[in-house]
Amino acid sequence: MSRILVTASDLQAALSAGAFPDGGPVRVLDVRWRLDRPDGRPDYRAGHIPGAQYVDLDHDLAAHGAATEGRHPLPPVEALQNAARRWGIDAGDTVVVYDDLNNMSSARAWWLLRFAGVADVRLLDGAWRAWTEAGFDRETGDAAIPTPGDIDLAYGALPSLELGEVGAFADDSLLLDARAAERYRGEVEPIDPRAGHIPGAISAPTTENVDADGRFHTPDALRSRFRMLGAEDGMSVGVYCGSGVTAAHQAVALTLAGFEPRVFPGSWSQWSNHPELPVQTGPAPR
Template identity: 45%
Template sequence: MTTDSASATVNQVSPLLVSARELIDDVASLPTPVILDVRWQLGDPLGREHYYSGHIPGAQYLDLTDALAGQRSQREGRHPLPPRDEFQEDMRRLGINNDSRVVIYDDVGNTSAARAWWMLRWAGKTDVHLLDGGLKAWIAEGEDLAVGPGNPVEYGDFTFELDHMRTVNAETAAGWPDQGVLLDVRAPERYAGRMEPMDSRAGHIPGAINLPTGTFLDAKGRFLPPEQIRTMFAEVGVTDGADAVVYCGSGIHATHALAAMEIAGLEAGRLYPGSWSQWSADRTRPIALGENPR
């Protein structure tokens, strides 16, 4: 499949998304895309076992905590960005080349797969996409699954290019509500501080507005139509030209919201990688409780 024909199979809703039917056509052509399985959920460490039990044929398992995050620490948070050379090496082991087309999926509405999408884009790769609806969409097309550890792949030549997606640190996030929109995309109960299952303190960064990232999905785990997502962002002040900073619990699900921005035709905002796990661990940082930003 040439570059022109590859681009022709991109989902017409958004170039970021690929439908299951489009992926089926893709894997029947040459060169086939690199397919990454990024199954991960809070409280479920068995992503690799789930992959062994059934995955899209040809997909490689990508361990989120090993390859898409650095060492957990109180100072940096639960899932800091990994060292760039280590990330490059991990992507090469998965067979990713500089000219590879990459399609990524999970089984939770792309809320985990988006981390891999964002990081590959951060590293300068543009031909990278999310399977809309994830593994469930593939199964719904009647396609078979492969089992076991998957087949070995050739070592790739993927090269990290610096910082093609923007990030902010805690200090910048603290002052962002005075100059732009700071979005907290966690569940409402965590934002309000009614519960906190993972981190040391409950609540949210003062001035942050809550827009849970799960609201961008329909009942089948597919992204809502772009215009509907665009309206949701506009209601919290994120419109064309608005420079939003997005955070979540540890910088994973925030990337899903950034993908939703791009699907809606908005410029993707900035990621606060440390997110609430970093902020809440610093006792000098203020917190806000309840449903209001401040």
């Protein structure tokens, strides 16, 4: 668990020492983004962890193309590598990510950097709230521009799902829908062109993976939750959300629980933009 989550106290100690005892030099990324306020820079400038580099999720962690690719398709790996180097990331660094939304947004950076081959990426458990409640120093304005890093990235270090694989995966394996239950049922759809869920998917809102303080439940508690949803030991579990952001948060929880998650980056925003693909509504998977 310590290789995925860090406490505010452990991060503060690592920043003071320059590295984690079990990791490399520390690089901190602030990934503030939310659907109703995608530009998190004003909040970042109002206060952030000293030295943390601001990450623009819409531009640094996503590409922009046709609607049939989804709302947050993966950026070209060369673009992500350029961004990671701009943030000062070197090979061997320990990267810590956080946001102000219970890590629902920063988990995208966790998964994407891991998928691109960064071996040691961790989340600040409890996110920005945990840092401020601990009373640690905060920095305002923009952090100093770091020396450019030398990290080399290549996609494929974690398993994933492409659009053409998802239907068969839902037939044969466990596919979890990380969105709110009412969106899964198709009662509301505020963004994407069709309401409902991928046939065969199980509703598993990712908000249920954290406690009232925004900290992840214990691995045992998460394992029990996913077993109740149908996950078995050794099983590869697929996960999607609206546009591939909170699916990464579910992937964190699945990893903590000991399962191997396969994220569908295009998620519902891609699936629902393909009218030839079926849609299921209501509380049942099919």
